[in-house]
Amino acid sequence: MYDPTRLAALVAVAEAGSITRAAERLGYTPPALSQQLAKLEREAGTALLVRHHRGTRLTGAGELLVARARRVLDELERARLELARLAGLSGGTLRVGTFQTAGIHLLPPVLSAFRRAHPDVELTVADYEPPAGIAAVAAGEVDLALTHAYEPSAPVSLPASVSAEPVLVEELVLVTAPGHVLTSGSSRLPLTELAGQPLISMAPDHPARQGLEAVLTRTGAVPSLLVTTPGYALVCALASAGLGVAVVPEMVARTAATPVGMRLLEPGDLRRTILVVHRTDEAAPAVDAFRALLRGAFGRASQYN
Template structure:
């Protein structure tokens, strides 16, 4: 691998036309610069320079390496500037992925706090249905992704370069049409009382919800309407219209636009954990700052029990 310092020496000699003038430009003595160039020639395995009375010219091999050297040095300089801006959070772009519930109810206060603290960092937000946001982080398409997991559920392996930091855990609650007998009380409802109830089944074939749907089926709930895509707004609208009951995250139940009855379940073992996915194999000051703000805004990590 070529040393960037020696590549810079080759570029300087090509532009200055002599080792003496290039040395003055770089702050070397001519003998020291000659040593750098000799080492570069050994790395290249070819003569790169021809000395003559009026200065120095490049050989064919030198001209070929010069083109590549300029590209390498340009990229390194660009990276240096970008990292300097990002390290100081004075520029760059923070790319975020989110799913609808988090994008509407969790992301805005955190983004607002981040923008006040770091107004020079541009923000880009894109929708990613979990767990696709995790894979987008692993691929480098985005810097962070808000994602979720459900309990009960089979564990899903993470890409080796990605880690999940829990933001909050919420229970899943029963939602009914307004005035429904099951939501008339505030006490926790035993799942067994769902037996025979028409259930708006939420994405029964979606990996994240599969364990929850199995638990509801084991309690005796009877699927009445299957919602094949993970859209809680549709589920709540169907429940509000009296087509059945459903089990949704508490955040969804409390913020839905349609009128609903809400009741907690016992023993509270159906949960959704919202986490932020981030890379662990490279420094990311803006992403780290945003994760810190998430912890500060919500002040509670995922918890069990």
């Protein structure tokens, strides 16, 4: 049986004409979307896409599967609407918390899908720098919130009434000024190559960054500029200007407003997990529906404890 998430990814590529544009539309990174498509091709047992310098086109098998996939996805959408009516999702308010990166690059398509499925539910969105969204959910300020956790880092502490579910895992990558020697290669860059490099250090007292900052310090990178607030747009702009190198989530690097060089690191165990947190002590059909849309958009990892 084909995974509906992968079918939706194939349809998006067919409509966008390229993996990069489809990834932006779905909130994936291009490598993550490519992985989903590769799994779908293995399920299908044949090539579905042909990649070329101007984008991507469907093979004959891909065109056949896209036509069927659209029908499947339409039926699933109808089922979602009918279930919503049964669950009483015909009014009320869903209060969503987010942080800036997720709010800009991940949340909009999910909010759009929720609005289409449940047009009578009022939506509000509030910004919380992680881990503040967890406390906001526990206090009842919002119904659910997107937050993040880093590896390596201390585990996120959750109140007894709150549960967290991973929706997206991404690697951390090196960003530099365009043309920098460290980002000129195509292979993974060993972390040891950062020794002696001027590092744009980002909020080392911030819980989510403490473990990462410790790893970078051990490589011998030399802190040259400290950004004391967790703002990746500013970090990328400073790296773009040649003021140092930085390590940021891959999604941040690929969507930077300023031109940057980017390179994957070796080992690839520096990661950021984006999670959705929600209360577990009360029934909330709108929250459950929204979480289902998140799982459909980004896939589901194991339960985070």
